[in-house]
Amino acid sequence: MKYSVEWKDNALQLLDQSRLPHEERYDVLSTVSEAADAIREMRVRGAPAIGVAAAYGVVLAARESEGGTSEVRKAAIMAAIDRLATTRPTAVNLFAALNRMSTALARSEPADITSRLLAEALLFHDEEKEATSAISSNGASLVPEGATILTHCNAGAIATAAHGTALGAIIHAYRLGKVKRVIATETRPLLQGARLTVWELVNEGVPTTLITDSMVGHVMHMMGVDCVIVGADRIAANGDVANKIGTYGIAVLAHAHNVPFYVAAPFSTIDMSISDGQQIAIEQRRETEVTTFGGQPVASGGSDVLNPSFDVTPNSYVTSIITERGILSAPYLSALSAMAKNQGRKRG
Amino acid sequence: MKYSVEWKDNALQLLDQSRLPHEERYDVLSTVSEAADAIREMRVRGAPAIGVAAAYGVVLAARESEGGTSEVRKAAIMAAIDRLATTRPTAVNLFAALNRMSTALARSEPADITSRLLAEALLFHDEEKEATSAISSNGASLVPEGATILTHCNAGAIATAAHGTALGAIIHAYRLGKVKRVIATETRPLLQGARLTVWELVNEGVPTTLITDSMVGHVMHMMGVDCVIVGADRIAANGDVANKIGTYGIAVLAHAHNVPFYVAAPFSTIDMSISDGQQIAIEQRRETEVTTFGGQPVASGGSDVLNPSFDVTPNSYVTSIITERGILSAPYLSALSAMAKNQGRKRG
Numbered sequence: 001m002k003y004s005v006e007w008k009d010n011a012l013q014l015l016d017q018s019r020l021p022h023e024e025r026y027d028v029l030s031t032v033s034e035a036a037d038a039i040r041e042m043r044v045r046g047a048p049a050i051g052v053a054a055a056y057g058v059v060l061a062a063r064e065s066e067g068g069t070s071e072v073r074k075a076a077i078m079a080a081i082d083r084l085a086t087t088r089p090t091a092v093n094l095f096a097a098l099n100r101m102s103t104a105l106a107r108s109e110p111a112d113i114t115s116r117l118l119a120e121a122l123l124f125h126d127e128e129k130e131a132t133s134a135i136s137s138n139g140a141s142l143v144p145e146g147a148t149i150l151t152h153c154n155a156g157a158i159a160t161a162a163h164g165t166a167l168g169a170i171i172h173a174y175r176l177g178k179v180k181r182v183i184a185t186e187t188r189p190l191l192q193g194a195r196l197t198v199w200e201l202v203n204e205g206v207p208t209t210l211i212t213d214s215m216v217g218h219v220m221h222m223m224g225v226d227c228v229i230v231g232a233d234r235i236a237a238n239g240d241v242a243n244k245i246g247t248y249g250i251a252v253l254a255h256a257h258n259v260p261f262y263v264a265a266p267f268s269t270i271d272m273s274i275s276d277g278q279q280i281a282i283e284q285r286r287e288t289e290v291t292t293f294g295g296q297p298v299a300s301g302g303s304d305v306l307n308p309s310f311d312v313t314p315n316s317y318v319t320s321i322i323t324e325r326g327i328l329s330a331p332y333l334s335a336l337s338a339m340a341k342n343q344g345r346k347r348g
Numbered sequence: 349m350k351y352s353v354e355w356k357d358n359a360l361q362l363l364d365q366s367r368l369p370h371e372e373r374y375d376v377l378s379t380v381s382e383a384a385d386a387i388r389e390m391r392v393r394g395a396p397a398i399g400v401a402a403a404y405g406v407v408l409a410a411r412e413s414e415g416g417t418s419e420v421r422k423a424a425i426m427a428a429i430d431r432l433a434t435t436r437p438t439a440v441n442l443f444a445a446l447n448r449m450s451t452a453l454a455r456s457e458p459a460d461i462t463s464r465l466l467a468e469a470l471l472f473h474d475e476e477k478e479a480t481s482a483i484s485s486n487g488a489s490l491v492p493e494g495a496t497i498l499t500h501c502n503a504g505a506i507a508t509a510a511h512g513t514a515l516g517a518i519i520h521a522y523r524l525g526k527v528k529r530v531i532a533t534e535t536r537p538l539l540q541g542a543r544l545t546v547w548e549l550v551n552e553g554v555p556t557t558l559i560t561d562s563m564v565g566h567v568m569h570m571m572g573v574d575c576v577i578v579g580a581d582r583i584a585a586n587g588d589v590a591n592k593i594g595t596y597g598i599a600v601l602a603h604a605h606n607v608p609f610y611v612a613a614p615f616s617t618i619d620m621s622i623s624d625g626q627q628i629a630i631e632q633r634r635e636t637e638v639t640t641f642g643g644q645p646v647a648s649g650g651s652d653v654l655n656p657s658f659d660v661t662p663n664s665y666v667t668s669i670i671t672e673r674g675i676l677s678a679p680y681l682s683a684l685s686a687m688a689k690n691q692g693r694k695r696g
Binding site: 020022184185187195196199208211212213217219245246248249252253290291293296297298301302304308311312 | 642
């Protein structure tokens, strides 16, 4: 198991995902500024991994503030939380993690701010590990024997700081002997599929076929695909799913070919505060991600360039949502509400 | 107007499309071997342009054979035709051109083989120029005022040795003041959209937006697209369309968004000898087109890689087929048959 985010030797250790698969480098981060940059520049990526990295980023801010008065420290840590919140807009796990750290900060005693925040970050990380373990097992139960599964982008161990969501389910199903082959889309512009998903699957020994994003329809039509499993960056209360750009097109193609379309995500990815996907902020990233390829300019100049990092798949295209608490089907608003309430009771 | 294929100074002049947009280089080809390599390596690409280049390639073979007996020469030229036919399997224009050259060869007198074949190639080229001019005008008539048009790959002047098919129609509509914006997909793996379509559109002053192939669904949903216009590499008798990989996915998305999906192609692209798209040979190209860029590896190793150059869009997703002889709608079998018969009568 490769971990992309770890707290080790009093510092945040991050696998630099932008260098994979050519270089497997771990960076040691000791300031919140470094953590914010790593998230913004996608050296750490994947909604659950971003959340965990941000939680540890708050711990780094607490360490940097040591020596000040309690009030000055709390103000500095709150400023750091605000700063981390501006790094990326779409993945809700980031905000869920920062909210927890903010609450923990408010409840901490002056003498133990750092240790209280570190304990909260470690607990959050442990919960995410447990969640992805349960998601892997729940998701694998949906995979038929001898399955060809298609996935998009990377929702693997390195995206989640633990077992992976979509890829966790796929690898779990493979270990159960149910998977014949995985089709991985390359996932332009940043090629998380070609670089990261293929790397994780091949490391696990899973027979894998790499395709460009444009080949999904042809592959469904000619080879047959038994199910699609993808991750999510935010899920609205009605089950609309924000995920890597291209997910929506795959969902429409899956629908046209009667292929089940599954979304695997921890409950922390679900944002019950928004009613539907239209309200999810879609991050627009640099044009150069599109106009260059592997660092080299590829496009003719003079045009506008769009680079939305995510799209929204309407709930009507989602066969099931796989969470650590169970597998949900439409109607999602009532299913998600019931699950959120049950969890509230368990905690209370 | 940029021409990609010309007969000039007793040689075949080809714009090397693989170097665009960074370098605008014309190669002078004087042997059929060079012509075959240029087609196979996609230095000349686009179904109509391939046909014209192959016709001139046969002329080069005739010149190379000069000095031999008539029988030896005809055998050498037939071998050259067979060789050119193996360069690429999907675009039917290649075979249509070679059939014409073969017939012209059979009818030529020993003394004037080269001049007879050159005359036929020039005539074929002129007919393709006229055809794309009529296609541009016919296609533009379908474009509504203030249109946002999406196109895939490159079906422009350089792909057709003349005015372009899909891009010809779009540019004609732009000159008529009907086009607000063109959305061009980058078109992995060889990026003909980012490199060639953007280059042609920007040269013509058309407001253009470049997107990755994976953004089509998001753009249709969020920005609105008034119609899709693409080219074709082969159209079966029932109206099924083989075109650049990714076309099928765009057609399904267009259908889901009630966006008209138009295919623009010369009648030489229609293959009445096959009943449906399942019978169209789909070219599989090198894995390294997907796994490397500019010679640099971009994907993790160890997986299989698919690289079909084309896919087939079923006729049910095709709103209209735009040809030089008119605009056709479903049912395509009867419409295409009637058009083929009328032309037969005109010629006869």
